[in-house]
Amino acid sequence: MEYPLNSQEKSKEEQSTNISDFDECEELFNAMDQDGSGDISGEEWSSAGGDPDDFQTLDTDQSGSLDFSEWSIACID
Ligand SMILES: [Ca+2]
Numbered sequence: 001m002e003y004p005l006n007s008q009e010k011s012k013e014e015q016s017t018n019i020s021d022f023d024e025c026e027e028l029f030n031a032m033d034q035d036g037s038g039d040i041s042g043e044e045w046s047s048a049g050g051d052p053d054d055f056q057t058l059d060t061d062q063s064g065s066l067d068f069s070e071w072s073i074a075c076i077d
Pocket of ligand 1: 038
């Protein structure tokens with residue numbers, strides 16, 4: 001399924017979770033996880049240009065790092 005070129009405007013509601021979203025999120029996650037530890041530390045988040053307040057919000061279990069499930073909630077939704 002492809003979106004027509006003239007309808008680039010997608011509302012948040014229309015963006016369903018699909019494979020390409022997931023792949024993009026995974027790529028971003030891996031890019032931010034600079035040491036390949038499998039989670040994004042506060043330092044990695046900041047050095048990627050992330051807002052510390054967003055980090056706090058996304059770190060739902062307050063572990064001090066974002067794992068992929070925490071990240072994917074923000075990325076895919
Ligand atoms: Ca890491």
